[in-house]
Amino acid sequence: MLAKITLMEFRLFVRDVVGPALIVALPVALLLGFGFMPGGTKASEDLAGQSAAEYIASIDVGIVLVVLGFTILPSVISDYREKGVLRRLGTTPVRPSLLLAAQLLIYSVSALLVVAMVVLLGDMIFGTPVPERLGSFVLAVLLGMGALFGIGLLVAAVAPSGKAGTGIGMALFFPSMLFGGVYIPREKEAAAMRAVGDYTPLGATLKTVRDSWQGLDPHPSQLVALAAYAVVAVAAAVRFFRWESR
16 A cells, blocks of 8 residues: 555656755755866865865765755645545545655655765766765665655645645745754854754754764764654644644
């Protein structure tokens, strides 16, 4: 049953050209833009010893996850609800957990492919080193994916319409980008803002990704925080899932 639902959802996913194109084009454009700018491959003290290319490659990982999790994922399922697709599915043996699992699987595989592409492109074009602690890097990406996608699933589970899902997702997206250290490099943020941002879903993802990329051990408390976000959000999404708007 899960395989059939996943295949059906995958066909719908690739049919929407904008979403897949965005998650590929945006990180690649950022990587090329920062990498080719003057001094883009030289280490900078302002970026904790990373070059602009290496810095933006690690930031790209978080951007891919948060764009998928907070903007695309919520709008898809909530749009199904608005159009009555979920109501019709609700009359079949399909359980909410299966539909959510199919969505999670599709977006997770897509995200992992784009992350791998960013790492390889950075290495081939700009000589950006691959993550030094690869195991920790993979763990950080997976936990960040679970946290951000889990929250996206929770929004999708309850939003009454596609517009509502998009609106709630965007309301989460922009503050996450601010506190997560995307708009302002973490090194330039005020201490209080940095302390808060490091434990937001996106902020913790980016911090653990950057640490592992530079050969440092991610802080256990941030990994635990990401795992907690993922478990609570996914459980809540399954618990409060609605087949139709009320």
